[in-house]
Amino acid sequence: MSSMTVRRPAVAGVFYPGEGRALQAEVAAYLAEAKGDARAVPAKIVLVPHAGYVYSAPVAARAYARLTAQRGRIRRVVIAGPTHRVAVRGIAVPTVDAFETPMGRVPIDREAIASLADLPQVVAHDGAHAAEHALEVQLPFLQAVLGEVAIVPLAVGHLPPQQVAEVLERLWGGDETLIVISSDLSHYRPYAQARAVDERTVQAILALDATLDHEQACGATPLAGALIAARRHGLRARLLDLRNSGDTAGDRSRVVGYCAIAFEPVRGAADADDARGEGTAGGPDDADDADDDHALGAALTGRARNAIGSALGLPAVDEPAHQALARPGASFVTLRRGADLRGCIGSLEARRPLGEDVHHNARAAAFQDPRFAPVTVREMQALRIEVSLLGPASRIAAVDEAALLRQLQPGVDGLVLQWRGQRATFLPQVWEQLPEPAAFVGALKRKAGLPDGFWAADLQCARYGVRQFKEDIA
Numbered sequence: 001m002s003s004m005t006v007r008r009p010a011v012a013g014v015f016y017p018g019e020g021r022a023l024q025a026e027v028a029a030y031l032a033e034a035k036g037d038a039r040a041v042p043a044k045i046v047l048v049p050h051a052g053y054v055y056s057a058p059v060a061a062r063a064y065a066r067l068t069a070q071r072g073r074i075r076r077v078v079i080a081g082p083t084h085r086v087a088v089r090g091i092a093v094p095t096v097d098a099f100e101t102p103m104g105r106v107p108i109d110r111e112a113i114a115s116l117a118d119l120p121q122v123v124a125h126d127g128a129h130a131a132e133h134a135l136e137v138q139l140p141f142l143q144a145v146l147g148e149v150a151i152v153p154l155a156v157g158h159l160p161p162q163q164v165a166e167v168l169e170r171l172w173g174g175d176e177t178l179i180v181i182s183s184d185l186s187h188y189r190p191y192a193q194a195r196a197v198d199e200r201t202v203q204a205i206l207a208l209d210a211t212l213d214h215e216q217a218c219g220a221t222p223l224a225g226a227l228i229a230a231r232r233h234g235l236r237a238r239l240l241d242l243r244n245s246g247d248t249a250g251d252r253s254r255v256v257g258y259c260a261i262a263f264e265p266v267r268g269a270a271d272a273d274d275a276r277g278e279g280t281a282g283g284p285d286d287a288d289d290a291d292d293d294h295a296l297g298a299a300l301t302g303r304a305r306n307a308i309g310s311a312l313g314l315p316a317v318d319e320p321a322h323q324a325l326a327r328p329g330a331s332f333v334t335l336r337r338g339a340d341l342r343g344c345i346g347s348l349e350a351r352r353p354l355g356e357d358v359h360h361n362a363r364a365a366a367f368q369d370p371r372f373a374p375v376t377v378r379e380m381q382a383l384r385i386e387v388s389l390l391g392p393a394s395r396i397a398a399v400d401e402a403a404l405l406r407q408l409q410p411g412v413d414g415l416v417l418q419w420r421g422q423r424a425t426f427l428p429q430v431w432e433q434l435p436e437p438a439a440f441v442g443a444l445k446r447k448a449g450l451p452d453g454f455w456a457a458d459l460q461c462a463r464y465g466v467r468q469f470k471e472d473i474a
Contacts, residue, residue: 004105005096007126011133012102015052016140020102027144030057034065041264042070044235045179045226047205048141049258050081050134050219054249056184056258062241063260064141067178074146074178076109078171080154080164080222081134081182088157090121091167092128099153101139109150112171119170121163128155134182134219142180156222161210164225165232172229181226183219185257191246198242198257199327200392205261206237207391207465226263234409235263296322297469300387303355304333304362305471311363312377329354330390332427332466333361335375337382343369348390348416348425348464358387385471388427390414393462401455405437413463415440417448419456424448428466 012018017026030053046063049056067074083092093113098105116122129135135153142149152171156164168179185198201216208231210224217223230237240260246252302319309316331354332346343365347357362385366375375383393416398404408415411432416425424447426440434440445454 004098006105007094007096007099007129009099009101009136010131011136015133015137016057018102020104023102023140024144026053027057027061027140030061031065031068031141031144033058034061041262042073042175043067043178043262043264044233045181045230045263047181047183047223047226047259047261047263048138049184049260050137050182051184051245051256051258053137055245055256056248058248059241059243059258059260060138060141061260063262064145066240066262067145070175070178071146073175074149075176076112076150076152076173077142077146077178077180078112078152078154078168079135079138079180079182080156080168080219080226081132081138082219082222083128083132083155083157084134084218085131086125086128086155088123088125088128088155090123090157090159091164092123092125092155092157094126094129094153095124096126099136099139099151101136101143103140103143106139106143107150109152112150112152116167116170119163119167121159122167125155128157129153138180138182146178154222156219156225159221161221161224161228164222165228168225168229169232172233179226181219181223183217183223185217185244185259186215187218187256188254191244191252191255194244194246194255194257198244198259201257202239202242202259202261204392204394205259206239207394208235208237209392209394211394230263231409234266234412236266238262238264293467293469295320296324297387298472299325300331300354300358300389300469301385301471303358304385304387307359307362308366308375308383309380311367312375312380314377314380325355325358326353328352329357331357331361332388332390333358333365334386334388334427334429335365336384336386337379342375342379342383343372344427345369346388346390346427348393350390350392354389387469388429388466389469391465393464396461396463398461401441404461405441408437408440408463410435410437410440412465414466415444416460416462416464417441417444417450418460418462419448419450419454419458422448422450429468 017023048060208227210227212220214220242259244255244257246255299320299322328350330347330350334344335342345364
């Protein structure tokens, strides 16, 4: 019998403790501080950073702590990250039987790697893994949280993200398989600038926008591939933490950004509504995310009602403060009277603070929607307000309408069509009235002033997600 071949740790004692008991204790402390939510929806993909533990482990632990409930269920982990030391064209897989950390050996799923043999972008290359830290630093957390699992290490070099998605699809499996994407965000910017850049990047990730570059994330290629696969499988993205080295252990003159995001399946009607909503203003998720959503919804709908009421000379209602209102945001305000639409106006891009955007769009929906007469004082008590927060739009590449229809996700995607100055959008809520993609697109064309059957090479199509907040009525 041949002896087991092992890839030895390259950054033990540098990026994390080099002695097993010390490493185990440090990882346990990070996990305890992160306070995982046992009620969390099981994640299929997690995005985690990969710097030295003193810098990035507090953020990574927010994702790993949520996996505790999946211990025993997850038996295989696909880990994909960038190559920092060896240039690779394609995706490098190792030929060894196991990776080792000070906490023990982690076996490699050789059968899974063999299943990739026919894909030309996959190459056997132990050299790409020998000194690479992006995958190695994830292993102690996986050992601590999941126990005995096999891994499929993927060192991702230069290739199109679609080819990464193809590999992930091949390895997708079921509940027994977890995918870990290892990536930091921006590098070596001043603190305030880094925060602004990283917040925009995270909004794109939450919207499953795969058009990322390596200035935004060092693992942009494996991450983009995962986003393509996540959209294909209808996953939603949930932000768990967003910080940088200036927040954790470094100085603030030159920082590196880190985030933790879980990509989860949508379960049930309530989750389907929420899935429309990941990716816009609001803070990192934790065990109290439902309470935060309630607070944000009250702030948004209160702001909208007061914007309309003040124009009519009505007394103000309670309008809770929320930090998200000060950040840039794009919103649509929808007014309903019973089941009937009474007005709907919004913004497609975040060009001003969210609170200001909601105020403006609420007044426009009440008094400037050309389809309706202006709202009156007598109507206000019966009026019901909804605020939808839009994530960044991502272009849809489609050569014809059939290709567009195949890519749409009913009930999830908002859609924008634009052709030579003619533009229209439908929020995801419109799928409730038009559940068939052909009818949805046809009606949107008519809204944009385009004829049925119209298609042009320069027709621009883009999708976005929303978070929908309905007014609480006592």
